[in-house]
Amino acid sequence: MLQIKSVEVKKDHKLLVELSNGKTGLFDVKPYKDKGIFIELKDPVYFKQVKLCFGGVAWPNGQDFSADTIEYELIEQSESRQQAVAEPKTKYEKN
Numbered sequence: 001m002l003q004i005k006s007v008e009v010k011k012d013h014k015l016l017v018e019l020s021n022g023k024t025g026l027f028d029v030k031p032y033k034d035k036g037i038f039i040e041l042k043d044p045v046y047f048k049q050v051k052l053c054f055g056g057v058a059w060p061n062g063q064d065f066s067a068d069t070i071e072y073e074l075i076e077q078s079e080s081r082q083q084a085v086a087e088p089k090t091k092y093e094k095n
Contacts, residue, residue: 001055002019002021002055002071003019003055003056003067004018004019004020004052004055004056004070005019005020006018006052007050007051007052007057009047012030013028013033013041014026014028015027015029015050015057015070017057017070019067019071020067021071023071023076024077025075025077026074026075026077027065027073028073028075029041029047029065037061037063038063040059040061041059041063046059047059055067056069056070057070
């Protein structure tokens with residue numbers, strides 16, 4: 001069963017997570033923070049209260065994400081680094 005091994009709060013409503021299958025990356029919570037129970041995650045002090053819970057992550061008032069959801073939407077660490085340092089191609093360069 002897939003589980004989250006570690007979680008760390010990052011800027012801009014992102015979580016740095018390490019999964020039990022070896023993947024590490026960022027999970028962006030922004031798409032959820034305007035919906036239903038997740039509205040409370042807009043508060044940065046509350047957002048920092050995230051903890052590991054039953055293989056996923058959760059906050060004190062019941063908001064949670066499973067490891068499967070996080071893996072599906074994960075921006076893998078190596079991928080995000082490549083995007084950050086990649087230079088855009090000019091219109092004259094071949095793909």
